[in-house]
Amino acid sequence: MEQFLSARTRLMKASQVRALLRWVGRDVISLGGGVPDPASFPVDEIQDILREVLSTKAAAALQYAPTEGIDELREELAGFVRRRGIKASFENLLVTSGSQEALDLLGRILVDRGDWIIVENPTYLGALQAFAVYEPHIEGAPMDENGVNVEAVEQALRKASRGGARVKFVYTIPTCHNPTGSTQSLERRKALLELAEEYDTLIVEDDPYSYFTFEGEEPPSLKSMDNSGRVVYVSTTSKLLAPGLRLGWVVADEALVNALAVAKQAVTLQSPTLCQYVLLEALRRSLIEKQLPRIKEIYRKRRDVMLEALGEHMPEGARWTRPRGGMFVWLTAPPKVNLDALLPLALEKYKVAYVPGTSFHVDGSGHNTARLSFSYPPLDSIREGVARLARMIKEHT
Amino acid sequence: MEQFLSARTRLMKASQVRALLRWVGRDVISLGGGVPDPASFPVDEIQDILREVLSTKAAAALQYAPTEGIDELREELAGFVRRRGIKASFENLLVTSGSQEALDLLGRILVDRGDWIIVENPTYLGALQAFAVYEPHIEGAPMDENGVNVEAVEQALRKASRGGARVKFVYTIPTCHNPTGSTQSLERRKALLELAEEYDTLIVEDDPYSYFTFEGEEPPSLKSMDNSGRVVYVSTTSKLLAPGLRLGWVVADEALVNALAVAKQAVTLQSPTLCQYVLLEALRRSLIEKQLPRIKEIYRKRRDVMLEALGEHMPEGARWTRPRGGMFVWLTAPPKVNLDALLPLALEKYKVAYVPGTSFHVDGSGHNTARLSFSYPPLDSIREGVARLARMIKEHT
Numbered sequence: 001m002e003q004f005l006s007a008r009t010r011l012m013k014a015s016q017v018r019a020l021l022r023w024v025g026r027d028v029i030s031l032g033g034g035v036p037d038p039a040s041f042p043v044d045e046i047q048d049i050l051r052e053v054l055s056t057k058a059a060a061a062l063q064y065a066p067t068e069g070i071d072e073l074r075e076e077l078a079g080f081v082r083r084r085g086i087k088a089s090f091e092n093l094l095v096t097s098g099s100q101e102a103l104d105l106l107g108r109i110l111v112d113r114g115d116w117i118i119v120e121n122p123t124y125l126g127a128l129q130a131f132a133v134y135e136p137h138i139e140g141a142p143m144d145e146n147g148v149n150v151e152a153v154e155q156a157l158r159k160a161s162r163g164g165a166r167v168k169f170v171y172t173i174p175t176c177h178n179p180t181g182s183t184q185s186l187e188r189r190k191a192l193l194e195l196a197e198e199y200d201t202l203i204v205e206d207d208p209y210s211y212f213t214f215e216g217e218e219p220p221s222l223k224s225m226d227n228s229g230r231v232v233y234v235s236t237t238s239k240l241l242a243p244g245l246r247l248g249w250v251v252a253d254e255a256l257v258n259a260l261a262v263a264k265q266a267v268t269l270q271s272p273t274l275c276q277y278v279l280l281e282a283l284r285r286s287l288i289e290k291q292l293p294r295i296k297e298i299y300r301k302r303r304d305v306m307l308e309a310l311g312e313h314m315p316e317g318a319r320w321t322r323p324r325g326g327m328f329v330w331l332t333a334p335p336k337v338n339l340d341a342l343l344p345l346a347l348e349k350y351k352v353a354y355v356p357g358t359s360f361h362v363d364g365s366g367h368n369t370a371r372l373s374f375s376y377p378p379l380d381s382i383r384e385g386v387a388r389l390a391r392m393i394k395e396h397t
Numbered sequence: 398m399e400q401f402l403s404a405r406t407r408l409m410k411a412s413q414v415r416a417l418l419r420w421v422g423r424d425v426i427s428l429g430g431g432v433p434d435p436a437s438f439p440v441d442e443i444q445d446i447l448r449e450v451l452s453t454k455a456a457a458a459l460q461y462a463p464t465e466g467i468d469e470l471r472e473e474l475a476g477f478v479r480r481r482g483i484k485a486s487f488e489n490l491l492v493t494s495g496s497q498e499a500l501d502l503l504g505r506i507l508v509d510r511g512d513w514i515i516v517e518n519p520t521y522l523g524a525l526q527a528f529a530v531y532e533p534h535i536e537g538a539p540m541d542e543n544g545v546n547v548e549a550v551e552q553a554l555r556k557a558s559r560g561g562a563r564v565k566f567v568y569t570i571p572t573c574h575n576p577t578g579s580t581q582s583l584e585r586r587k588a589l590l591e592l593a594e595e596y597d598t599l600i601v602e603d604d605p606y607s608y609f610t611f612e613g614e615e616p617p618s619l620k621s622m623d624n625s626g627r628v629v630y631v632s633t634t635s636k637l638l639a640p641g642l643r644l645g646w647v648v649a650d651e652a653l654v655n656a657l658a659v660a661k662q663a664v665t666l667q668s669p670t671l672c673q674y675v676l677l678e679a680l681r682r683s684l685i686e687k688q689l690p691r692i693k694e695i696y697r698k699r700r701d702v703m704l705e706a707l708g709e710h711m712p713e714g715a716r717w718t719r720p721r722g723g724m725f726v727w728l729t730a731p732p733k734v735n736l737d738a739l740l741p742l743a744l745e746k747y748k749v750a751y752v753p754g755t756s757f758h759v760d761g762s763g764h765n766t767a768r769l770s771f772s773y774p775p776l777d778s779i780r781e782g783v784a785r786l787a788r789m790i791k792e793h794t
Binding site for chain 2: 001002004005006007008009012033035036038041043046047050051054055058059061062063064065097098100101104108109110111112115126129130132133134168169202229238242243244245246253255256259262263265266267268269270271272273274275
């Protein structure tokens with residue numbers, strides 16, 4: 001069958017996160033996947049919503065629906081993001097099949113082969129996979145504890161401009177970053193927006209996690225500070241309600257929403273109507289707002305346990321981020337420790353899984369880094385998993 | 398915003414079907430969209446299934462799931478297609494977000510720019526949209542009442558071979574074709590499979606409708622006659638259970654399933670877990686098999702009413718197909734009648750909607766043809782809609 005495959009297929013890489021998840025069996029503790037704690041799912045409420053939806057509007061909820069999303073849901077989502085400071089109405093909203101589909105569609109409508117995009121380095125692996133299909137040139141800008149290095153973004157923009165290349169967008173996860181856990185400062189947000197103006201480019205803001213910032217003040221989204229329609233905002237229900245609904249949304253300039261909808265027709269035609277009705281009713285009942293304090297508390301506790309275990313077990317020379325929210329801690333081991341090469345040993349001998357930092361880097365760097373997720377394992381397993389990882393690092397320094 | 402769009406976006410055409418659906422308001426009778434009759438939805442059973450699923454396995458049903466689909470569902474689907482004569486096991490099954498996603502993924506993993514694909518002419522518009530993004534050269538082979546003209550397919554294969562081009566696949570909807578309603582004869586099915594062997598190419602068999610062949614015997618699927626893994630079979634729950642679940646499935650050689658899954662990771666990551674559990678439980682309860690007699694009866698009656706109305710109202714020189722199943726009748730008006738150009742008038746003056754045949758043709762031909770759907774309007778509206786259309790055709794012959 002190999003002979004039939006397209007050149008693009010031969011370039012696609014199966015996700016390392018995914019290969020990893022296969023290993024997570026009986027005795028391996030996984031700090032790998034970014035899977036939410038099922039305790040955060042509002043099961044009773046969803047059950048109640050489904051009962052009501054199927055009793056009162058089954059003919060609509062089980063039928064085809066518009067590609068952009070059902071009208072009432074686009075209205076409710078517009079209200080939801082407005083309450084978070086984003087100027088948006090019905091026409092600015094597109095419902096997607098998770099934020100993953102939004103990233104694919106953005107690549108599809110914006111990127112011609114050779115166009116530049118600028119990403120944080122490291123960044124979300126799924127975004128790199130989504131964009132890669134459209135063959136952009138990808139430039140990475142390094143991260144620190146305050147988010148992306150804005151000077152590096154400007155250097156990349158200047159480099160593109162000198163070379164006559166078109167930067168289609170800067171892709172950023174400004175709040176509770178995946179994989180690093182860092183949150184962009186307000187100053188950097190302003191600076192990024194100014195750069196987008198100056199160099200006439202777009203910003204794609206990916207925001208799955210800001211909703212559960214559990215420490216300090218939640219900074220405003222880039223989209224809420226956007227006065228010229230340059231920011232495309234992407235979010236998802238996966239961490240707010242349940243990943244099993246596979247719903248996300250885009251807030252963007254109406255012309256972009258229209259282009260995304262035409263593209264979406266050829267990909268999924270529409271997102272599942274039944275799930276859309278669940279989200280619609282959840283928004284009408286303010287279920288997300290009601291859920292948030294509980295979700296924040298779940299993840300704050302988990303983070304605290306991980307940070308405590310790291311402090312207790314990690315050897316001299318190891319560093320890690322202290323996330324204000326989200327699901328991830330970014331670990332930097334002493335430079336000699338190759339966490340990429342050590343992964344098979346971690347799984348076989350030390351019985352702990354993590355995602356090597358190289359997976360998230362656009363330039364193959366980050367051999368001594370790893371993403372540790374505190375979102376899913378029981379608290380005891382987080383402690384024990386970190387202890388196992390620390391033992392391995394000590395034995396290989 | 399125009400300046401940011403990719404070249405491929407500027408080439409994308411919004412579906413005419415979709416633009417049409419906007420018109421369908423108060424006084425326009427739509428014979429346009431292929432929307433199922435909500436009376437065919439097993440609402441009570443779906444409600445019962447959802448109650449059970451959320452009571453007994455909510456943590457799984459609302460969580461992330463494997464990209465290929467949940468294991469138990471792949472098992473059940475393999476059993477389901479085996480009962481229809483297809484040799485398949487777990488590894489040959491991929492769950493998709495409707496068959497539309499399957500078509501996009503197939504284009505993605507198989508088609509390099511300039512590769513050839515051969516399609517029926519006319520064919521399903523959504524397939525043309527899905528493939529077009531990957532820039533194939535598309536050859537059309539004409540249809541008649543027994544399906545695609547196999548000699549024309551062979552000519553196209555020979556033409557490709559002479560020109561040194563690679564035909565990646567032949568795309569066919571062999572049973573209750575969309576848009577023509579025709580069903581391929583057994584002889585042609587055998588001939589198509591032989592051609593695929595001889596010219597070393599794949600066949601993509603799109604099969605949303607064969608399940609409700611309501612007249613005569615249902616011919617075996619191409620996939621059930623496939624001994625070398627050359628047939629990729631695509632189907633959907635949209636007409637069997639409900640479109641609002643947005644689920645489809647692919648049956649293919651394991652190597653292709655693996656490539657499709659890697660591609661799917663970057664597009665939708667996975668199809669909605671909750672909907673997958675609904676389908677799983679529906680299969681376990683044999684809900685589809687139990688539904689089929691009822692669905693067949695609904696659509697048989699609708700078809701009969703449309704055929705009767707066509708016989709009663711259409712003028713001399715108009716012809717139409719007599720589908721054995723599915724949702725569509727293909728109308729050919731006298732050659733002078735341009736049903737493409739007349740559409741705005743049909744909507745405004747005659748208050749009837751249809752899909753002009755040109756939308757389904759790869760070569761812009763078919764000006765005097767149209768697809769008429771009998772699946773959704775009430776029986777009286779089918780009669781009145783056909784009468785209105787006939788009046789327009791008479792007044793413009």
